[in-house]
């Protein structure tokens with residue numbers, strides 16, 4: 049990757065991964081990703097903030113050689129997941145005098161995941177400052193964005209906040225700074241939905257702390273840097289708030305058409321009553337898109353056929369994921385059909401047990417929808433319409 053100067057003597061030396069299509073063996077990457085590493089050449093000391101995925105470590109080393117880095121005083125590990133720390137063992141060999149600055153939790157995780165000698169780590173305290181000479185880094189310990197080990201680093205002289213995964217987007221680009229703000233918002237929201245949403249209450253507290261700093265630039269661990277910083281911070285303030293939109297998200301799977309007909313009838317009533325609806329056919333839907341919808345949705349309704357004794361696996365998967373990403377969704381509905389029996393409703397209830405959404409009376413019918421089924425769908429729709437009006 050090209051070396052680009054982010055601020056005086058602060059260089060972006062990480063890697064763009066244009067062709068990566070999947071993260072965590074789950075998350076689709078429509079625009080690839082990047083592993084951002086930043087070198088700060090202070091007047092007295094040199095620090096590297098984050099490293100890169102091991103697959104890209106050759107690019108990082110090449111960039112350090114091109115910048116004639118002969119000594120590295122600090123490797124700052126803001127987070128231990130391998131896409132930001134996997135090259136640390138190689139760098140510790142290359143720079144035997146380098147010290148890792150990290151949280152206590154990161155020190156332990158670096159040992160478990162990468163075999164890093166704890167003697168090479170120095171644990172940072174909350175609000176601690178480290179001088180590089182003409183540059184000062186102030187650290188903020190921020191557990192759970194999105195691991196227990198995370199912290200942020202703020203360069204006081206350049207008003208730049210290094211955030212690792214927080215405020216990131218999976219977005220390979222040749223631009224050092226975000227230029228297409230509309231596209232950047234979509235990708236940052238997708239990252240938030242898939243990675244950060246379960247921790248939105250912690251993030252809310254951290255945003256309050258960040259308000260005490262004068263931040264001009266956000267330098268995240270993935271995707272372009274963001275200036276003005278207020279752009280992404282204000283988006284996060286909306287996403288982490290308790291406010292929901294007048295939106296019902298309906299992921300569904302229909303084996304023989306009954307669920308499809310029910311979902312269409314149900315969504316038509318909502319739409320005719322002024323509610324925004326987003327339907328996803330789970331046989332073709334991108335799970336990331338569904339997660340993004342859940343950032344704002346007031347209600348989630350899962351539609352599914354019954355396969356053997358429970359929900360179709362695609363519906364079970366989306367229920368599991370919704371439960372995992374913990375959206376602020378307030379109401380949860382189930383529309384399902386069965387052939388001869390099964391525990392579809394019970395299983396979906398169990399799979400979404402920690403969502404903290406109110407489970408509405410399900411519509412669970414045998415075979416194709418009849419007049420009674422349509423009445424039940426009307427009743428569910430009217431319940432949702434009333435609850436949305438209350439909000």
Ligand code: FEO
Nearest residue numbers: 129131132213269
């Ligand atoms: Fe939590 Fe980008 O790794």
